[in-house]
Amino acid sequence: MPALDIREIGDDDVEDVAALWKTCGLTRPWNDPHADIAFARKCENATLLVGRLSGSIVASAMAGHDGHRGTVYYVTVDPDLQGKGLGRAIMAAAEDWLRKRGVWKLNLMVRESNTPVIDFYEALEYEREDRVNLAKWIDLSKKPSGKMP
Numbered sequence: 001m002p003a004l005d006i007r008e009i010g011d012d013d014v015e016d017v018a019a020l021w022k023t024c025g026l027t028r029p030w031n032d033p034h035a036d037i038a039f040a041r042k043c044e045n046a047t048l049l050v051g052r053l054s055g056s057i058v059a060s061a062m063a064g065h066d067g068h069r070g071t072v073y074y075v076t077v078d079p080d081l082q083g084k085g086l087g088r089a090i091m092a093a094a095e096d097w098l099r100k101r102g103v104w105k106l107n108l109m110v111r112e113s114n115t116p117v118i119d120f121y122e123a124l125e126y127e128r129e130d131r132v133n134l135a136k137w138i139d140l141s142k143k144p145s146g147k148m149p
């Protein structure tokens, strides 16, 4: 497997990244991928890394920090290429991006039922911590109606 070519997203990559997220089942009705990409791109403390093989986008990771901790979202690898080390590679790039900006700890959220992804992060030396994740929609116009799955 050739090395993943990892760079920050460019204007021409947006549609391919949105399509990758859709293929990987990462999009949700309340998260418009184009809006999420645009928001991350205009934020100084965030990046969206894309990984290419033979010119095609096959992996992504959105990384950012809030002035204290780092986090990642939209970590994904093309389903046909999973299990070959590409997820590890894009996460290493996200960690490097954060480390270079002075971040020393990364927190991330995974649904408790999503055991394959928890296993992936544990293989990358992420540890479970005894925390409760609380969230509040502070812009109610964006809040989805009904119960979120």
Ligand SMILES: CC(C)(COP(=O)(O)OP(=O)(O)OC[C@H]1O[C@@H](n2cnc3c(N)ncnc32)[C@H](O)[C@@H]1OP(=O)(O)O)[C@@H](O)C(=O)NCCC(=O)NCCS
Pocket: 024, 026, 073, 074, 075, 076, 077, 078, 081, 082, 083, 084, 085, 086, 087, 088, 089, 115, 116, 117, 119, 120, 121, 123, 124
């Ligand atoms: C999670 C995901 C990014 C992992 O990417 P990947 O390229 O398959 O992972 P890698 O091949 O780099 O695996 C890295 C390590 O994690 C382990 N791992 C990966 N998937 C695993 C799984 N389903 N179960 C157990 N271990 C797993 C691998 O064994 C490997 O460990 P090793 O290096 O010690 O052998 C990929 O499966 C994916 O895109 N899933 C769908 C999208 C998603 O749910 N993303 C996370 C939410 S944002």
